Amino acid sequence: MSLERIGRTDVVTVGVDSPVDEVVETMRSHNVGCVVVVDGGRPRGIVTDRDLVLYAMDGSEALTARNVMAEDLFTVDIGDDVFDVVNELCERGVRRAPVLERGDLVGIVTLDDFVRLLATELDRLADVIEAESPRL
Structure with a gap:
């Protein structure tokens, strides 16, 4: 099964030079736990709610998304197999991955998405x- 059926297309993004307070407001207003940081429309990093907490605790002078984002961005392709992606997320210790199609950002998948998929499939199996x- 590929990611086309799972990934969400409503990806919330900010620019690499977006001020941190704008990143926070964007996450709050969209009620999301992360934003994909883009530069020229291409994903360059990700900022999570955890990154923002660590930034605040550090007291550093990071002023933009570029300074706070995780740069070792793990992305997946829309045609990738669901099980391969889950394995890779677990191996890397990350919960989210932007989904690309020919290099363009088209969605995002999270471990939560995979848990929901599993729950749906288990319900279907239980019905069968x-x-x-046999009735007792």
Whole structure:
């Protein structure tokens, strides 16, 4: 199964030079736990709510998304296999990955998305088992 059925297309982005207070307001107003940082329309990093907490605790003078973002951005391709992506997310210890199609940002997937998919599939299996089980 590919990511086309799972990834969300409503990706919230900010520019690399966006001030940190703008990043915070964007995350608050969209009620999201992360934003993808873009430069020229291309993803360059990601800022999570955790990154912002660490930034605030550090007391550093980081003023833009570029200074706060995680730069070792792990991205996936829209055609990638779901199980391969889950394995890679777990190995890297990250919960989110921007989804690209021919280098363009088209969505984002999270471990939460995979848990919801698993729950849906387990419900379907339970329905089949229940329908096929003999009545007592």
